[in-house]
Amino acid sequence: MTKFTTWIAGAATLLATAPALAQTGPIKAPSAEQMASMVDKGDTTWMLISSALVLLMSIPALALFYGGLVRTKNMLSLLMQVFMIVSIAALVWVSWGYSLSFTSGSPYIGGFSKLFLQGVDATTLAATFSNNVYIPEYAFIAFQMTFACITPALIVGAFAERIKFTPLMLFVVAWLTIVYFPIAHMVWYWSGPDFLPDTPTDTGLLWGMGALDFAGGTVVHINAGIAGLVGCLMIGKRIGYGREATPPHSLTMTMIGASLLWVGWFGFNAGSNLEANGLAALAFVNTFVATAAAAVSWAIVEQIHHGRPSLLGAVTGAVAGLVAITPASGFAAPMTAILLGLAVSPICYLFVAVVKNKLKYDDTLDVFGVHCVGGIVGAIGTAIVADPALGGQGFLDYTVFPAVAGTYDMAGQLVTQIKAVALTLLWSGLGSAVLFFVLDKIFGLRPSEDAEREGLDLSSHGERAYNY
Amino acid sequence: MTKFTTWIAGAATLLATAPALAQTGPIKAPSAEQMASMVDKGDTTWMLISSALVLLMSIPALALFYGGLVRTKNMLSLLMQVFMIVSIAALVWVSWGYSLSFTSGSPYIGGFSKLFLQGVDATTLAATFSNNVYIPEYAFIAFQMTFACITPALIVGAFAERIKFTPLMLFVVAWLTIVYFPIAHMVWYWSGPDFLPDTPTDTGLLWGMGALDFAGGTVVHINAGIAGLVGCLMIGKRIGYGREATPPHSLTMTMIGASLLWVGWFGFNAGSNLEANGLAALAFVNTFVATAAAAVSWAIVEQIHHGRPSLLGAVTGAVAGLVAITPASGFAAPMTAILLGLAVSPICYLFVAVVKNKLKYDDTLDVFGVHCVGGIVGAIGTAIVADPALGGQGFLDYTVFPAVAGTYDMAGQLVTQIKAVALTLLWSGLGSAVLFFVLDKIFGLRPSEDAEREGLDLSSHGERAYNY
Amino acid sequence: MTKFTTWIAGAATLLATAPALAQTGPIKAPSAEQMASMVDKGDTTWMLISSALVLLMSIPALALFYGGLVRTKNMLSLLMQVFMIVSIAALVWVSWGYSLSFTSGSPYIGGFSKLFLQGVDATTLAATFSNNVYIPEYAFIAFQMTFACITPALIVGAFAERIKFTPLMLFVVAWLTIVYFPIAHMVWYWSGPDFLPDTPTDTGLLWGMGALDFAGGTVVHINAGIAGLVGCLMIGKRIGYGREATPPHSLTMTMIGASLLWVGWFGFNAGSNLEANGLAALAFVNTFVATAAAAVSWAIVEQIHHGRPSLLGAVTGAVAGLVAITPASGFAAPMTAILLGLAVSPICYLFVAVVKNKLKYDDTLDVFGVHCVGGIVGAIGTAIVADPALGGQGFLDYTVFPAVAGTYDMAGQLVTQIKAVALTLLWSGLGSAVLFFVLDKIFGLRPSEDAEREGLDLSSHGERAYNY
Amino acid sequence: MKLIIAIIKPFKLDDVREALTALGVTGMTITEVKGFGRQKGQTEIYRGAEYSTNMVPKVKVEVACDDAVADRALEAIQQAANTGSIGDGKIFMLDLGAAVRIRTGETGSVAL
Amino acid sequence: MKLIIAIIKPFKLDDVREALTALGVTGMTITEVKGFGRQKGQTEIYRGAEYSTNMVPKVKVEVACDDAVADRALEAIQQAANTGSIGDGKIFMLDLGAAVRIRTGETGSVAL
Amino acid sequence: MKLIIAIIKPFKLDDVREALTALGVTGMTITEVKGFGRQKGQTEIYRGAEYSTNMVPKVKVEVACDDAVADRALEAIQQAANTGSIGDGKIFMLDLGAAVRIRTGETGSVAL
Numbered sequence A, B, C: 001m002t003k004f005t006t007w008i009a010g011a012a013t014l015l016a017t018a019p020a021l022a023q024t025g026p027i028k029a030p031s032a033e034q035m036a037s038m039v040d041k042g043d044t045t046w047m048l049i050s051s052a053l054v055l056l057m058s059i060p061a062l063a064l065f066y067g068g069l070v071r072t073k074n075m076l077s078l079l080m081q082v083f084m085i086v087s088i089a090a091l092v093w094v095s096w097g098y099s100l101s102f103t104s105g106s107p108y109i110g111g112f113s114k115l116f117l118q119g120v121d122a123t124t125l126a127a128t129f130s131n132n133v134y135i136p137e138y139a140f141i142a143f144q145m146t147f148a149c150i151t152p153a154l155i156v157g158a159f160a161e162r163i164k165f166t167p168l169m170l171f172v173v174a175w176l177t178i179v180y181f182p183i184a185h186m187v188w189y190w191s192g193p194d195f196l197p198d199t200p201t202d203t204g205l206l207w208g209m210g211a212l213d214f215a216g217g218t219v220v221h222i223n224a225g226i227a228g229l230v231g232c233l234m235i236g237k238r239i240g241y242g243r244e245a246t247p248p249h250s251l252t253m254t255m256i257g258a259s260l261l262w263v264g265w266f267g268f269n270a271g272s273n274l275e276a277n278g279l280a281a282l283a284f285v286n287t288f289v290a291t292a293a294a295a296v297s298w299a300i301v302e303q304i305h306h307g308r309p310s311l312l313g314a315v316t317g318a319v320a321g322l323v324a325i326t327p328a329s330g331f332a333a334p335m336t337a338i339l340l341g342l343a344v345s346p347i348c349y350l351f352v353a354v355v356k357n358k359l360k361y362d363d364t365l366d367v368f369g370v371h372c373v374g375g376i377v378g379a380i381g382t383a384i385v386a387d388p389a390l391g392g393q394g395f396l397d398y399t400v401f402p403a404v405a406g407t408y409d410m411a412g413q414l415v416t417q418i419k420a421v422a423l424t425l426l427w428s429g430l431g432s433a434v435l436f437f438v439l440d441k442i443f444g445l446r447p448s449e450d451a452e453r454e455g456l457d458l459s460s461h462g463e464r465a466y467n468y
Numbered sequence D, E, F: 001m002k003l004i005i006a007i008i009k010p011f012k013l014d015d016v017r018e019a020l021t022a023l024g025v026t027g028m029t030i031t032e033v034k035g036f037g038r039q040k041g042q043t044e045i046y047r048g049a050e051y052s053t054n055m056v057p058k059v060k061v062e063v064a065c066d067d068a069v070a071d072r073a074l075e076a077i078q079q080a081a082n083t084g085s086i087g088d089g090k091i092f093m094l095d096l097g098a099a100v101r102i103r104t105g106e107t108g109s110v111a112l
């Protein structure tokens, strides 16, 4: 079946579930009143629960995944960093983040029209990827808020066990502002399917170029991954790196974290469809099986390399699979999603177990090796698996109304994807470097040697994670 | 935009999604058959998943939040208490709780018409806050059941580490019956928007007075908080209180608990809207940002007071924020929700870190200082943030059909809120005191000194939480 | 109220929410285009979130429930086994499991028409239990995938602490193929309510016999439970069984696991309704209260037998209640669900605390005593509680169009249920025995004595769960 | 010099420390241990399997001190840790051949 | 009086305890420790980083006993804890200067 | 034979072990302990309640060795564990009456 018929059938569904429109056909540039009749409570529920799932990914999932991997004396610092980053990012998001990301402005960044959510209320709506389907704007804001919360939290793994708390919090505010919001705008901003035909240039830069990123491979993972690498290089290695053993203090916590990441990631990926329909279900299945495949393939690599598979390997593989399928989740077919999952683990393994040790950068929790590398694999892989010739979903041409399937050109798409990756690496890499540099000069990023030895839990927060 | 137009637009949505009504307009006092056409599966899904989220708040979230804060030897007792309270409360709820809370009776308590859920089946429906929108009655029962489960579980934190198990279970049954069900009835019972115009007095006492409590600030938090204070005063201090160090045995567990509380609380607050629409999304966003603000403001208070922020502080702040936004979650705007969050933490901090130490009551886990005080801040704050002049949602006048926005009077609302708080403090305070007194006389509430020293895990349950 | 009127009202709802049909009445054997208008996004959301909840049941819930009960040195092996079983089962499911389970073939097993999900795409649909209500096929695949993931994971508890990893993974692949998929097909496969009238024999064997299994009492619990018993008998007792104390290393983890199982089980049971309507809400309430009742009744049995209730008892009771209500969840009324919950705990207690010790089989985590025994209690109890005379939902006769309530015959149903149980016990018992035997001959199932003593964490995976 | 090893009930640690501090002994080392003795541990039952471990959590206090203080320290610990019930624990005293303060390298009683 | 300190393999604890009980020694104190020795610990690999700790979990058993029983106790432990493979552990014996039962204040061998 | 007991800072363990290995002492037993001493522990505050425990995590190293090596071992530990700041810890030395290797039953210095 071609992509085209898929979408024709999709349109049929649409018409049937929005009967008010049945007589008149889809409405171009609908009025606010018309839009109000284009909201389905099933979609609203889906967006709200997806938002809750993505928050679950940050707290407790990511905090536990990371925290379990550090030494006992730094466990609490990781929990605290993630918890506070989520809190601060949420405030920044509703204050200026949403406006800078999702209002019309330049191709690089949005405008100030919705600063502090002005103009948003319980009746305003946000567009989806289907003509004449809308969701409450607050639901969209909540969903996107969870993305702004988790992305900076991902970064901290790269320099875990050796960062001062307050400068880190300042970094997060600044990084969101000059790195994350612009990239989110470039990749995801557009005026929506009912309005784009009349305003074809009202999009973010990368969206306009046709870059495909279903749920945030570039915006979230490559973005955070490269920032982490820059951070760990600029902050330097941990005391005792390479000499002292630093076994994970609780793989139990890491496994809980990985499991909840998997569960929550359905909100992240299938929620990014913004509608509860067959495509969301497809993204769900893809997220499921790509992850499973990556867990299995990491285990197999370890079985071959070390003679036995480890839990840490399996869950790392699962996370790599989740990262890789993220940009492709709504574009791939289950079988190509499996291939993507099988492929990503050996590549990340190479970076985590070989390249890192060779180059001797101390990326404590492999934020670069898993999120950046896995994100790049996914971003590039998306160009392949999205091809309708391979059972993929292709893309919709939204410049016509109603939208129709575009003609897929895999080579061209590959180039576009690579450009998007490169731009993200550059923007985030440079932006992060400047921020780390400035903050280091002003406040110092690294705790004293004694504080680091004692552990950040006591030295930064005056607490221990455990007092058995 | 005024509240009024908000609701007009809301009505438009309603009409569009319930097309059968489009010709006829909303139906006053619809028949059972008519009602059957007023159910949206999106709402049903929302209520079911919200119910699951609120159960998650009790088990494991609250159990872990509390359990992590006690000494190892009492960890398991907290887990057990919360788990069994949930189980017992569920049985009490379907047996007589639902009937006493949500059927017509006196202004103080409901009647016996639905004892043991008689008359309820898979086709009966419950009203929402919108004209002509219904949900399956079982979904409403399930949702409210989770509230009846968590509220008594909140209380046990106040006298953790020193309570006998069986008398506590009896207390829960009695407290639900003479305290919780009446207060739930007083605050939340009414005959629904399609029927109230004809039966304007068929409401609970506080509902009739116009008290605003979106998701349970009085019913849940003030109610449980004051019961906890009474309990800890009557049971007395722990052995060694003030002399022995009692550091939290696992802040890791406490952080997991707080995170899951946050995630689950979206079901609690946004679910209390009973419908998946823009208002639910607003409650969701408010819950998100008020919590974030409170976590940040608690951390700042600690930074100022002690020179560094602690994880326990951050998560305590988050819970205080969740408590404070609960009654206001569907009334505030995001920016006023943030202000409420910023305000609640310093106030709770004062009680937890200063007042408690001054007055020397041993509220082990600060049920009073966080839930009761935070609940009062929220209940009173609701009168302010609900004001449409501040971007709030005001209230709907349901005595006319279809409902219209009422004229908001902040001063009057403040007085009403204070009355509701006072009544709850009194009713629950006195009711709890009587129950604790009677149960203490009959069974004794406190374990022997040896049992307390050994820890309740072994002495009450013959088990340890950990055998590493 | 009789079942009949319930379903009439249900049909009214249906008509109202699918207005395109209002003029024409329900459509027999609808075309693909017609079906496309029979999808409700509320249902789609419900199935997706239910799928996420069931995955949560496996990871982390079941892994923690089991892992907490073993000794520290084997904790990680349990986590790893469950995590990898889920991953492998997901791949097997989409590769050949879905086709073998849910396509037309023989009464015993499906065909190959959907191998590797061929023919499935984002527009294809799956039937529900209501005429003219469909859900995206991918959503159905995802939901059923989670069942295929958790069932083999349940088995491993029976021989925890003494199994080799790789042979276990091979067992899972083989067991799914020759045991699980056939039984799923026999119990759950049918051509759907709009097509069955024309193809009345296109069903699985047990479905055709009229066996009732709402959410998997036979397919999941009896099936896994008997496989576990066979496994633990064939693998033999742990070294030191009966001599060394093997107290649970972390009842905290077990309690977290049990709590998340409870929360996730709403997806399992109420999700099995495939639609978000009043029946799903009923299944939700039944799942809630049966579990609560079973937790309470286990605690009471312990109070009587040992003088105090234990947490392990309470959570074991809860799981037994969840197991027992599973097949009955959409058929019982809340009050009969409570009776079922009260009844199951003493029976499972007998097996776990008396029979096992008498017969001296080393079912490490009581997979047989809880899942198989509890599943049998539930399967047989279903025949009783489903009786409309006891407030149950009876069954629908789908051979007429539209479906009508069938005439309930409790004695006949009891016989049918017993036959289904017996067939499952036989099929799974024999199939599992053959598989264990063959794999033992080829690879050996049991680790060396030293490896077992050292613990599987280090010997199989080279890791420890904790390095405090 | 002597090395005193006391096995006490965990909740008596604070009392013992205060008693020793009163004698001018400020340094000590604490270990969590399990004790077997007359005191029977709780019988624990897990799903019907009984474990009667008679293993009881205790705290071990090790104090190095001058011969001059040793007897008084012994007595102080005995009194502070005493509850009169079974399982109160034991105190052992050994001869200490040498003591070194790592920071300074000082040896003998000044090192304590 | 003697203080016997035995470092043994954890799973041998029950055997050792039974052997000592058979001699009439009923009190003992147990500590979880880590041992370095000839026995090499597992090499653990975490995401490609190898940790070859050669640190092995052991259990330390401390028994105070009368001189009269000491040698037999030593032998009993040695036999009970023996598996014949590397890492079985060591037994050390020290002179015990004094012993006090905290509950009663009794001293000397009666205190044991 | 001597039994050397050193209480050191946890992060110095690797250094101490290397220093001892250099002397040919390959066996040792490690325990996690808590120390009270001059070094004040962190003041921890939990929701406004201050706990100034002055209890600091330390590691206890026990090494049995020949008289011949004992003094050098003492010195080696002192140097390896030294950071010059308060809380570096102590080393104690006791006379060891007997030593047995469980695996073989060997006694005396060969057993070490």
Ligand SMILES: Nc1ncnc2c1ncn2[C@@H]1O[C@H](COP(=O)(O)OP(=O)(O)O)[C@@H](O)[C@H]1O
Pocket: D007, D034, D035, D036, D037, D038, D039, D040, D056, D058, D085, D086, D087, D088, D089, D090, E026, E027, E028, E029, E030, E062, E063, E064, E065, E101, E102, E103, E112
């Ligand atoms: N012979 C012994 N050697 C070492 N430790 C002992 C010995 N006897 C008792 N203990 C320790 O002292 C603790 C208290 O001893 P127990 O016999 O229970 O009580 P009591 O000293 O009051 O008679 C035990 O738990 C154990 O740790």
Ligand SMILES: Nc1ncnc2c1ncn2[C@@H]1O[C@H](COP(=O)(O)OP(=O)(O)O)[C@@H](O)[C@H]1O
Pocket: E007, E034, E035, E036, E037, E038, E039, E040, E056, E058, E085, E086, E087, E088, E089, E090, F026, F027, F028, F029, F030, F062, F063, F064, F065, F101, F102, F103, F112
């Ligand atoms: N010199 C020593 N001092 C203290 N403990 C020792 C010493 N040598 C060995 N041990 C302890 O004994 C354990 C077993 O020693 P090891 O050399 O591995 O085996 P074996 O005693 O069979 O030769 C070690 O793990 C360590 O705990």
Ligand SMILES: Nc1ncnc2c1ncn2[C@@H]1O[C@H](COP(=O)(O)OP(=O)(O)O)[C@@H](O)[C@H]1O
Pocket: D026, D027, D028, D029, D030, D062, D063, D064, D065, D101, D102, D103, D112, F007, F034, F035, F036, F037, F038, F039, F040, F056, F058, F085, F086, F087, F088, F089, F090
């Ligand atoms: N008298 C003592 N007996 C036993 N252990 C001691 C004694 N004094 C100190 N220690 C141990 O040595 C550690 C370091 O001692 P401390 O007084 O803090 O520093 P320093 O040795 O540098 O003066 C303490 O934490 C404690 O474990």
